[in-house]
Amino acid sequence: MQAGKPILYSYFRSSCSWRVRIALALKGIDYETVPINLIKDGGQQFSKDFQALNPMKQVPALKIDGITIHQSLAIIEYLEETRPTPRLLPQDPKKRASVRMISDLIAGGIQPLQNLSVLKQVREEMQLTWAQNAITSGFNALEQILQSTAGIYCVGDEVTMADLCLVPQVANAERFKVDLTPYPTISSINKRLLVLEAFQVSHPCRQPDTPTELRA
Amino acid sequence: MQAGKPILYSYFRSSCSWRVRIALALKGIDYETVPINLIKDGGQQFSKDFQALNPMKQVPALKIDGITIHQSLAIIEYLEETRPTPRLLPQDPKKRASVRMISDLIAGGIQPLQNLSVLKQVREEMQLTWAQNAITSGFNALEQILQSTAGIYCVGDEVTMADLCLVPQVANAERFKVDLTPYPTISSINKRLLVLEAFQVSHPCRQPDTPTELRA
Numbered sequence: 001m002q003a004g005k006p007i008l009y010s011y012f013r014s015s016c017s018w019r020v021r022i023a024l025a026l027k028g029i030d031y032e033t034v035p036i037n038l039i040k041d042g043g044q045q046f047s048k049d050f051q052a053l054n055p056m057k058q059v060p061a062l063k064i065d066g067i068t069i070h071q072s073l074a075i076i077e078y079l080e081e082t083r084p085t086p087r088l089l090p091q092d093p094k095k096r097a098s099v100r101m102i103s104d105l106i107a108g109g110i111q112p113l114q115n116l117s118v119l120k121q122v123r124e125e126m127q128l129t130w131a132q133n134a135i136t137s138g139f140n141a142l143e144q145i146l147q148s149t150a151g152i153y154c155v156g157d158e159v160t161m162a163d164l165c166l167v168p169q170v171a172n173a174e175r176f177k178v179d180l181t182p183y184p185t186i187s188s189i190n191k192r193l194l195v196l197e198a199f200q201v202s203h204p205c206r207q208p209d210t211p212t213e214l215r216a
Numbered sequence: 217m218q219a220g221k222p223i224l225y226s227y228f229r230s231s232c233s234w235r236v237r238i239a240l241a242l243k244g245i246d247y248e249t250v251p252i253n254l255i256k257d258g259g260q261q262f263s264k265d266f267q268a269l270n271p272m273k274q275v276p277a278l279k280i281d282g283i284t285i286h287q288s289l290a291i292i293e294y295l296e297e298t299r300p301t302p303r304l305l306p307q308d309p310k311k312r313a314s315v316r317m318i319s320d321l322i323a324g325g326i327q328p329l330q331n332l333s334v335l336k337q338v339r340e341e342m343q344l345t346w347a348q349n350a351i352t353s354g355f356n357a358l359e360q361i362l363q364s365t366a367g368i369y370c371v372g373d374e375v376t377m378a379d380l381c382l383v384p385q386v387a388n389a390e391r392f393k394v395d396l397t398p399y400p401t402i403s404s405i406n407k408r409l410l411v412l413e414a415f416q417v418s419h420p421c422r423q424p425d426t427p428t429e430l431r432a
Binding site: 054055056057058065067069070071072073074075077078081082093094096097100101103104105107108109111112113118121130133138140141142144145 | 270271272273274281283285286287288289290291293294297298309310312313316317319320321323324325327328329334337346349354356357358360361
C-alpha cells in the first residue's frame with residue numbers, strides 16, 4: 001500500500017491528541033491534520049466515516065505506513081519502534097517501566113475519568129467536582145511517584161512518553177480549575193517542558209482547528 | 217539489591233491483577249501472592265503500608281528485580297522486555313500496534329470506567345447501568361476491531377497482551393450481566409483462551425484469597 005504523508009485525526013483541545021502531536025514534533029515527522037470537532041454537529045467523531053476509522057469514536061487516530069492506529073500510547077509506541085530517534089523511552093528496562101507506569105497512570109487512571117463522554121453522564125452541577133476529584137486523586141499519587149523518578153523531567157533528564165502525558169493532563173487540570181499548589185514537582189516539570197519547541201508547536205492554542213479567540 | 221522471588225500484590229477478583237497473573241503464568245515466572253482485599257477493613261489498598269508501595273492505592277503491584285511496578289500494562293511490558301519467552305507481543309511493529317491498541321482500549325477505555333472506586337461515586341441504583349454502558353460501548357468498538365485483527369486469538373494466532381486484557385474484561389461483563397450475544401467474535405476468542413492452562417491457574421476462582429464459596 002502506498003504510504004503518503006501521515007494523517008492525524010485530532011481535536012485542538014483533546015489532551016490525548018496533544019500527546020501524539022508532541023511525539024510527532026519531537027521525532028520531526030511531517031503530517032497533515034484532519035480536525036475532528038468533538039462538540040460541533042453533536043460531535044464529528046460520531047460520523048459514519050470517522051467510526052469506520054476508529055470504532056471507539058475518539059481522537060486521536062493516526063494513518064501511517066498504510067495502517068490506522070488509535071489509542072494515543074499505542075500510537076506513540078509504534079512511532080518509537082519505527083522511528084526510534086530521538087527516543088521517547090529510556091534504554092534501561094527499569095526506567096522504561098517507570099515511564100510506562102506514569103504514562104498509564106495518566107492515560108488510564110486520570111484522563112478517562114474526566115473526559116467529555118464521561119462527564120456527560122454526570123449531573124451537570126456535579127461535573128466540575130467529578131473532574132477535579134479524578135485529577136487530584138491521580139495527581140496525589142503522581143506527585144509522590146515523581147519524587148523518586150524525576151530528574152529534569154518525569155523520568156531522569158530526558159524527555160520521555162511520560163512527559164508527553166504530563167503536560168496535556170496539567171492543561172486539563174488548569175481548565176478544571178484544580179489547585180496545583182500541592183503539586184510542586186508536577187508543576188515545575190510541566191514548566192520546564194512547556195518551553196520546549198515540540199510542546200509549543202503542538203499546543204492546543206496553535207492548531208489548525210483552534211478557534212480564533214483561543215489562539216496564542 | 218537482592219532480588220528474591222517476585223511478589224504480586226493482588227486481589228482475586230481484580231481484572232487488572234488477573235492480566236498480570238496470566239502473564240506470569242505464561243512466562244513460567246514463580247511468584248508469591250500478597251492478597252490485598254479491596255473491600256475488607258474499608259479497603260486494604262488504603263493502608264499506609266500499601267500506599268507507600270503504590271500511591272494510586274490500586275492492585276496489582278509487582279515487586280521484581282529490586283523495583284516495584286504498578287499499572288498492569290507497564291508490568292506486562294517490563295516482563296516482556298526482561299523475560300521475552302514466550303513473547304506476548306508479535307515481532308511485526310504493525311501487529312504490535314494492534315495488540316497495544318486493543319490492550320489500551322480495554323485498560324484505558326473500559327475498565328477504569330467500571331471499577332469499584334468509580335462506581336462508588338455513582339448513585340447506587342445507577343451503578344449497574346453505568347458499568348453496563350461503559351462495557352457495551354467499549355465492546356461495540358472492540359467487536360468491530362477484532363474482525364480485522366483476530367485469528368484464533370485477538371491478534372493473529374498467538375496469545376498476546378491483548379488476550380490478557382480481553383478475558384478478565386469479559387469476566388467483568390458477565391459479573392455486570394452484560395448481554396454478550398452482540399459480540400460473537402469477543403465471545404469465541406474468550407472461550408478459546410479460557411481453556412488454556414495459564415488462564416485457568418490465574419483465574420479468580422483459584423487464587424489464595426478466593427473465598428471458599430467462590431472457589432472452583
